[in-house]
Amino acid sequence: MDAYTDSLERLISALGKLPGIGRRSAERIAFYLLDTDRDEADALAQAVHDVKTKVGHCTQCGGLAEGETCALCANPRRDRSRLCVVEKPKDVLRIEATGGYSGLYHVLGGLISPADGTGPETLDLARLRRRVDEGEVEEVVLALSPTADGDGTTLCVAEHLKGAGVRVTRLARGLPTGASLEYANPGMLADALRDRQDLGS
Numbered sequence: 777m778d779a780y781t782d783s784l785e786r787l788i789s790a791l792g793k794l795p796g797i798g799r800r801s802a803e804r805i806a807f808y809l810l811d812t813d814r815d816e817a818d819a820l821a822q823a824v825h826d827v828k829t830k831v832g833h834c835t836q837c838g839g840l841a842e843g844e845t846c847a848l849c850a851n852p853r854r855d856r857s858r859l860c861v862v863e864k865p866k867d868v869l870r871i872e873a874t875g876g877y878s879g880l881y882h883v884l885g886g887l888i889s890p891a892d893g894t895g896p897e898t899l900d901l902a903r904l905r906r907r908v909d910e911g912e913v914e915e916v917v918l919a920l921s922p923t924a925d926g927d928g929t930t931l932c933v934a935e936h937l938k939g940a941g942v943r944v945t946r947l948a949r950g951l952p953t954g955a956s957l958e959y960a961n962p963g964m965l966a967d968a969l970r971d972r973q974d975l976g977s
């Protein structure tokens with residue numbers, strides 16, 4: 777748009793690509809950044825740069841980490857006898873927000889989805905099994921979304937852990953069926969975690 781300088785237009789169009797930000801909001805944020813002091817704008821630019829260059833995946837749990845190991849895996853106070861299996865790094869935040877879990881995590885990085893042609897081989901279940909076999913794990917809590925793909929994946933992972941000599945549980949029913957774990961409210965998620973159901977051992 778000719779009314780804006782090239783740099784301003786570039787910022788507006790970049791902001792407008794963010795989820796939930798339309799053109800009008802993008803303009804408002806861009807003008808805010810234009811008017812704000814230099815340090816605040818630089819801090820934002822640096823933070824964006826840092827998440828893209830420094831944040832990777834924990835070599836142990838697959839969650840987000842800066843460096844080899846995430847803060848949860850590195851924390852000696854976490855209960856190493858429990859492993860909570862989730863789909864995405866974001867789900868770790870959801871479970872942590874309940875305040876009702878003190879064990880470690882295993883992030884699958886996806887779900888088995890027959891409709892999308894995604895099979896069990898994409899989830900590296902062998903890595904999960906290795907962690908269970910090597911470690912001090914006594915219980916694996918399957919905390920996947922109560923969707924068709926989440927339920928299918930839960931059964932597949934449980935099957936994969938058969939004979940590993942650990943208790944396998946899943947979140948209690950009660951979370952809204954079909955909804956992603958991401959949108960579960962912390963209280964309901966805490967209940968589902970507390971009332972988890974045995975899938976066998």
Ligand SMILES: [Zn+2]
Nearest residue numbers: 834837846849
């Ligand atoms: Zn980790």
